[in-house]
Amino acid sequence: MNAKEKILVFGGTKGVGRQYVDMAREKLYPASEVLVIARSENLLEDIQSQKESNSIEIKTKSLDISKEHEQEKALEIADEFDPTRVVYFIGGGPFGEFGQKKWSSHDWAYQVNFLFPAKLIHHHLKKNMTTVRQMIFLGSAIAESKADPKSASYSAAKHALLGLMKSVVEEGAFIDLRLFSPGYINTSLMPKADSLRSQGIKVFEPKEVAVELWKWQYEEDQNFHRIFR
Ligand SMILES: NC(=O)c1ccc[n+]([C@@H]2O[C@H](COP(=O)([O-])OP(=O)(O)OC[C@H]3O[C@@H](n4cnc5c(N)ncnc54)[C@H](OP(=O)(O)O)[C@@H]3O)[C@@H](O)[C@H]2O)c1
Known part of the structure; x- marks a missing residue:
């Protein structure tokens, strides 16, 4: 069990994020808190409803991060x-x-994959005195460093996130900034899992990715970027 934590999770209601929140519930010291931000009120309520008496506190907030006024909120x-x-x-x-x-x-893809992550990093660095020790973002082993036809804006935004983080880390940012870039994952974001597997392409289950990410966040690592494929 890890020490008391306050983790802010953007997008913890589905896919890898949901697995991560379930792991937090299982593994964190009971006085810890997790705040989950996503859009669907129903999925956020579902997370709240699974609360056990002695588990950590999970708070939720429904926001659409693609919208600039909700980003400010x-x-x-x-x-x-x-x-x-x-x-x-x-x-x-x-x-x-x-x-x-x-x-x-x-525009939606640029906002959620790059512009808001960039704003979030800038906000915490600019504040200078911050309790945030670590910020982790999800990249993509498929889309962030080579062409991804038919997903051009997604690919462009993930390239941009990698470029931004690489540069800010080299500036010597005082927050532990990390980019975790998995291969294909069987989530609603990627509906072709069966067809990819039939071509012999590795497709992870969301829990496998969350387990690896959970471990990595507690490891000392000189490299800000972990590719998991
Ligand atoms: N799936 C893959 O094959 C794959 C591969 C490599 C990298 N990745 C990356 O890994 C990360 C997680 O992927 P995933 O497949 O687990 O995603 P997912 O299943 O689609 O889950 C995305 C989460 O983000 C929330 N969300 C989406 N749009 C939002 C918005 N505008 N405002 C607020 N919340 C929003 C969703 O909840 P609501 O819908 O309720 O808002 C959900 O909780 C992503 O960054 C993705 O690019 C995925």
């Missing part, structure tokens, strides 16, 4: 909660040829 909530650790699972984007998709869909 999220920064206020982060300040009030004053976390020791921030873990950001929100991601996604339109699937199809770049020119055929609406600009609003590409």
Whole structure:
């Protein structure tokens, strides 16, 4: 069991993030707190309803991080909660040829995969005195360093996140910034798991990814970037 923690989880209601929140419930010292931000009120209530009498406190807040005014609200909530650790699972984007998709869909992908993560890092560094020891973001072993046809805006945003974090880490940021980049995962974000597996391509279950990420967050690591594929 780890020491008392206050973890702010962006996108902890589905996929890897949900597995991470379940692990926090299981593994953290009971006085710890987790605050989960996502959109669906039903999924947030579901997380609350699973609370056991002696488990950690889990708070929730429904916000749509693709919207700039809700991003500002999220920064206020982060300040009030004053976390020791921030873990950001929100991601996604339109699937199809770049020119055929609406600009609003590409804009959504830039907001959730890059612009808000960048704003969140900037906000905590600018504050200078912060209790946040570590901020972890999810990259993509598939999309962040090579072409990902039909996911151009997602790929561009993940490339941008990698570039930003690499540069800020080299500036000597006082927060432990980390990028965890998995391969394919069997979640609703990636509906082709069976077809990929039939081609012999490795597809992780969300729990396998959450277990690896959970371990890594407590390891001393000189490298800010972990590729898991
Ligand atoms: N799945 C893969 O194959 C794969 C591979 C490599 C990397 N990744 C990365 O790993 C991370 C997690 O992926 P996943 O597959 O676990 O995702 P997921 O199952 O789609 O879960 C995404 C989480 O983010 C929340 N969310 C989505 N849009 C939001 C918004 N606009 N505002 C607030 N919350 C929002 C979702 O809840 P609501 O819908 O209720 O808001 C959910 O809790 C992502 O960054 C993804 O890019 C995924």
